Amino acid sequence: MPGVWVIAENSNYTLELLSKGLEIANELNEKLVAFSFGNEELANDYISCGADEVFVLPALNRELPFEAYVPLIVAEAKKEMPEAIIVCATQRGTELASRVAAGLNTGLATGCISVRVDKGNLVMERLVFGGAAVQTVICTTRPQMAAIPPGTYEKAQPREDRRGQIKVVAGNVETKVKVVERRKKEQEEIDLTEAKIIVSVGRGFEKQEDISLARELARLLGGEVGCTRPIAEELHWLPEERYMGISGKKVKPDLYIGLGVSGQVQHVTGIRDAKIIMAVNTDENAPIFDAADYGIVGNLYDVVPKLMTEIKAALNK
């Protein structure tokens, strides 16, 4: 029986894919197979969370990156011919999925925002053109492959009564790529994706010091400060963890306030799930106004102080 495979670089992400994998495997009438990397104990967790079978691959030497598993996974897939392979689209996962797909001469949709089954096919939706459009694709070759970002699904819940098999896959993990150093990033104190209110800094700010204006507004509302990509990556005025967009943070606050944000599609894609979007911009034709519920046409240096006065009056602060 070919099966639906789920592959992720850690156990949390594997559990997320198992919850979706269960649904897909049921609809395709296939067994669900999870992968555990060098950890047989996790295999039992995966079984209680829905896997019919768990392939346990050898542990990695510390000097090898996760992507080193590609040849083993390709070899195993050629033997088992799975119907579908779902990979967690972390950066490593996306590379691994692409190389596995190349090794198997099959199609892969990366960065899927949704996946469902129709007539035996995975129907996969993904954003294209910087987030301006949604492309729906199906894969005409087998295995059909999808890479889905972490955090898309809730983790699967364990059930006592589930039984499954564990298969230890022997083999050498070999690669010419060696890790010579890992430098952990200092953790940002805040997680923008959890913020209820975000005040976003755009290119309309003239100097780095002026960001204090955004901070004051954020403090007044009990929110956080975020920004567009150029502010973080080109000007380095704020840490990279604070930029929102298709390649940055995807946020879902109750209220997003864009200050001097022009509204390029790549940025708007990161804020689409905000409940309310408000924007301040001098250019009345700025694209941000098409993406906003409430827009104020004006200079942020003039509008923000007025806005704060009105908010203080309204909230009796």
Added chain:
Amino acid sequence: MLKIIVCFKWVIDEADIKVSGKSRELDLSRVAYKISDYDRNAIEEAVRLQEQLGGSVVAVTVGPPTAKQSLKDALSRGPEKAVFVSDPAFDSLEPAQTAAILAEVITKNLEYDLIICGEGSSDLYAQQVGPRLAEKLGIPCATYVEKIIIKDKELIAERKMRDGIEVVSMPLPALVTVMPTINTPRIPSLKQVLGAAKKPVVNLSAKDLEGKYEPCLKTTSLLAATMERKRIKFTDDPQDIRKVVDALLKEGVIS
């Protein structure tokens, strides 16, 4: 001497895409084209490495005949030669096809120590061509690279991962995909733009390829990503600003 191949894609400028009315259909009638954003970083990095270490840079692209316009742009950025693989059927290639075509063309026509690709294209952003190409060529690869060091026949690459930097080493030949943070692409000078027209271009077509590169994916729909928003505009007049604050209160998003 380092032989570098840089791959690039000629894409629709997404800022020009309009949506036709309520149908969510994309209006591509007035779009301009450009070299995909991160591929400009890839070209810049290839040229910088060549300036440092000597050697050569060849730019390769696969696309429809209309992508011919891209060659002058690419060559004005520093590569000394371009390879243009084109066919009318190549106007909507998927990553698997592009990577397989590149692999055949490179294997048959070009020597290389290093191949540089952008991390993903600005149109499809599938992030597949680089790693697929490495796999097809059987060479090691590093994705999401923001620093490259070459020592003898070894490549050291700093990968920018979500949780920090991972430094990897591998023997050449190898492939890297680069992040936009790796460099700031130069604006070509007038002299470079004029000089680009004189640089050699190797033209190849589907007839020159042995492989039949069939698609693996089928696009069943392509529609604008719409957002339901109120789109109410106000002036910067204090009374108008008060209306906005009242609206936010009513929405229950501030308290």
